[in-house]
Amino acid sequence: MSAAAFIVIAIFTLAGAIAAATMPRLIHAALSLVLAFIGIAAFYFLLGAEFVGLVQIFVYVGAVAVLIVFTILLTRRGQEDTRGFSWGGVVVAIAVFCGLVWAILHTRVSDAAPQIDPLTVKRIGEVLMTNYVWPLQCVGLLLTAALIGALILVAEEKR
Amino acid sequence: MPGEFVDQIFVAAKRWLLSLLPHAPDWVVQIASALLNIILLLGVFATLFALISVLERKILGRIQNRYGPNRVGPFGLLQPVADGIKMLIKEDVVPIRADKVVHFLAPIMMLLPAILALGVIPYGRNMTAFSIDGGILFFFAVGSAAELAVFMAGWGSNNKFSMLGAMRAIAQMVSYELPLLIVVLPVVMIVGSLSPDAIVAAQDGYKWGIVPRWFVLTPWGAAAFILFFVAGLVESNRTPFDVPEGESEIVAGHMTEYSGFKYATFFMAEYFGMFAVSGLAVTLFLGGWHAPIAWLEVVPSYLWFFAKLAVLLFVFIWIRGTLPRTRIDQVMSFAWKFMLPMAFTCVIAAAVWHYQAHGWAGWLSSLGIVAVVYLGLSRLLDTRRKFATRTYRFAE
Amino acid sequence: MTPTLTIFLILSAALFCIGLLAALSRRHAIFILIGIDLMLAAANVNFVAFWRFSPEPAQPTGVIVAIFSIAIAAAEAAVGLALVIAVYRHYRTTNVDKLNQLKG
Numbered sequence: 001m002s003a004a005a006f007i008v009i010a011i012f013t014l015a016g017a018i019a020a021a022t023m024p025r026l027i028h029a030a031l032s033l034v035l036a037f038i039g040i041a042a043f044y045f046l047l048g049a050e051f052v053g054l055v056q057i058f059v060y061v062g063a064v065a066v067l068i069v070f071t072i073l074l075t076r077r078g079q080e081d082t083r084g085f086s087w088g089g090v091v092v093a094i095a096v097f098c099g100l101v102w103a104i105l106h107t108r109v110s111d112a113a114p115q116i117d118p119l120t121v122k123r124i125g126e127v128l129m130t131n132y133v134w135p136l137q138c139v140g141l142l143l144t145a146a147l148i149g150a151l152i153l154v155a156e157e158k159r
Numbered sequence: 160m161p162g163e164f165v166d167q168i169f170v171a172a173k174r175w176l177l178s179l180l181p182h183a184p185d186w187v188v189q190i191a192s193a194l195l196n197i198i199l200l201l202g203v204f205a206t207l208f209a210l211i212s213v214l215e216r217k218i219l220g221r222i223q224n225r226y227g228p229n230r231v232g233p234f235g236l237l238q239p240v241a242d243g244i245k246m247l248i249k250e251d252v253v254p255i256r257a258d259k260v261v262h263f264l265a266p267i268m269m270l271l272p273a274i275l276a277l278g279v280i281p282y283g284r285n286m287t288a289f290s291i292d293g294g295i296l297f298f299f300a301v302g303s304a305a306e307l308a309v310f311m312a313g314w315g316s317n318n319k320f321s322m323l324g325a326m327r328a329i330a331q332m333v334s335y336e337l338p339l340l341i342v343v344l345p346v347v348m349i350v351g352s353l354s355p356d357a358i359v360a361a362q363d364g365y366k367w368g369i370v371p372r373w374f375v376l377t378p379w380g381a382a383a384f385i386l387f388f389v390a391g392l393v394e395s396n397r398t399p400f401d402v403p404e405g406e407s408e409i410v411a412g413h414m415t416e417y418s419g420f421k422y423a424t425f426f427m428a429e430y431f432g433m434f435a436v437s438g439l440a441v442t443l444f445l446g447g448w449h450a451p452i453a454w455l456e457v458v459p460s461y462l463w464f465f466a467k468l469a470v471l472l473f474v475f476i477w478i479r480g481t482l483p484r485t486r487i488d489q490v491m492s493f494a495w496k497f498m499l500p501m502a503f504t505c506v507i508a509a510a511v512w513h514y515q516a517h518g519w520a521g522w523l524s525s526l527g528i529v530a531v532v533y534l535g536l537s538r539l540l541d542t543r544r545k546f547a548t549r550t551y552r553f554a555e
Numbered sequence: 556m557t558p559t560l561t562i563f564l565i566l567s568a569a570l571f572c573i574g575l576l577a578a579l580s581r582r583h584a585i586f587i588l589i590g591i592d593l594m595l596a597a598a599n600v601n602f603v604a605f606w607r608f609s610p611e612p613a614q615p616t617g618v619i620v621a622i623f624s625i626a627i628a629a630a631e632a633a634v635g636l637a638l639v640i641a642v643y644r645h646y647r648t649t650n651v652d653k654l655n656q657l658k659g
Contacts, residue, residue: 006562013570014566014570021581021593022577037596040596043563043600047606047607049606049607056599060592060628067633074640075585075639087580089576092576093572093579100568101565104561109564124622128622136623139623143629143630146634150636153637153641154640154641
């Protein structure tokens with residue numbers, strides 16, 4: 001883990017996230033969100049969790065971002081009222097951030113990263129299929145339910 | 160041994176180039192190695208792109224009973240140079256109501272994932288540019304960014320044909336990504352690894368000394384390979400699935416408002432995507448860089464890879480020359496009603512094959528499973544029965 | 556200097572608060588979903604960072620939780636965006652301030 005890479009990725013990610021939160025036009029915000037997600041995936045690579053980084057790109061960039069842009073397309077006429085912005089949210093967000101930073105700085109954490117073998121896909125697969133097989137099934141069920149629910153929600157009502 | 164030397168000549172050359180920096184720190188060597196890989200990859204595939212763009216027109220010409228381009232250079236081989244110059248000196252038109260930034264970024268976003276995806280494919284023995292544990296996942300993860308690029312092109316142009324084309328493209332790419340991923344699953348299951356190198360290594364050796372252990376030679380592998388190829392045709396927007404840019408319906412789809420070099424970039428990205436999908440098909444099913452016959456292994460491994468790639472690319476062009484374009488609703492229902500169930504069948508057939516110890520019994524029963532589901536689906540989806548017998552009335 | 560756990564935690568706190576800002580300040584339903592997605596991703600960074608700096612990284616619990624969380628985020632996005640489309644069809648707006656009646 002090198003400091004230079006960390007700083008570059010951090011700037012990239014935070015810039016993407018801030019743009020996603022404050023851009024006036026929805027489509028630009030959605031595309032900046034993709035930048036932020038790619039940055040977060042880069043953090044996973046930096047932390048040695050390659051698999052999570054790849055899954056992050058695959059799910060967020062390939063699925064969630066595409067869903068968001070598709071929704072923007074389908075609800076395009078609502079575009080004129082995307083500029084609404086309330087400053088109360090900024091105050092709350094800054095307050096929460098200060099509180100979190102205070103809490104983090106006053107907690108004793110072990111800062112030494114232990115040396116590890118690279119986390120292979122095989123290892124993750126073994127753990128998923130042994131210790132976490134029930135959560136895995138639950139997530140599968142949840143995804144199926146979400147799929148059916150989303151389909152029913154957007155299906156044209158028959159009159 | 161001279162054969163081995165020729166086989167490893169590129170690896171040795173790279174090692175020699177890196178040894179020119181003896182006292183450099185570790186990270187400089189790493190970056191230099193990565194740069195070398197990227198330069199070689201881009202050089203090879205840019206040349207292949209130039210070659211295939213003229214060969215495609217030649218072959219299409221042959222299929223349509225005419226000469227292809229034959230004016231520039233010997234046999235028209237310098238045509239790509241002329242095309243490149245033409246594209247470069249053309250005016251770059253940007254529509255006045257376009258979203259300038261998005262419009263500009265779209266071609267780059269399209270080309271980048273295609274190049275990245277090429278990096279994980281093993282081109283020869285010890286010749287993978289970017290060898291990671293989850294290579295197959297990496298391939299599909301970066302590939303999914305192409306959908307966003309298509310959307311950006313469609314939205315940024317602010318043109319109804321562009322938007323329609325982009326929506327069609329995204330709809331069909333999302334639908335076919337599912338079967339494309341699921342047919343990769345049996346290979347990953349059998350090999351037990353997501354790394355392309357391990358998948359190629361698992362297809363090493365010959366049964367009874369003659370038949371190579373390529374996955375395409377098993378019933379589930381053959382079915383999965385055909386499904387993969389069809390889904391690959393859709394993912395690279397090739398005929399007969401090129402509805403997103405159907406010229407007779409919506410001008411050029413998401414590329415309508417692009418001209419000059421940006422259009423060329425789109426064109427290039429499409430071909431790079433085609434190379435990537437074909438390369439992955441070779442890696443997954445056609446034994447990667449392994450030779451088909453044992454005594455032909457003296458031929459360097461990378462030549463075998465590119466020979467297989469060339470065959471697949473020829474089939475791409477052949478299909479373009481012979482099949483008409485499908486309708487968008489046919490494309491979509493084919494994905495969900497036929498491709499997806501068949502892909503799941505491949506997974507089951509592969510599991511049966513695996514648990515019968517890769518023997519004759521497994522071979523026959525997996526063939527049976529694939530055949531039964533295929534016949535059942537084709538009976539179910541046969542739409543011809545829905546029409547009444549057509550009767551003709553002539554003037555009496 | 557290598558990045559420490561504290562730095563990762565502060566970074567994910569910043570990401571979380573940017574997501575919170577988007578969810579609280581913007582009036583467009585899709586912006587609120589973008590904010591929620593950012594907050595979920597920030598929480599994921601925490602899980603993976605805690606796994607990396609834990610005394611027992613051989614047990615990949617944090618990674619597994621992050622993977623599950625990504626799957627759940629996908630489900631959340633699908634249902635959320637389907638809701639946005641359904642609401643838009645009915646009210647012809649996606650501004651959450653204008654959706655102020657219980658009557659359909």
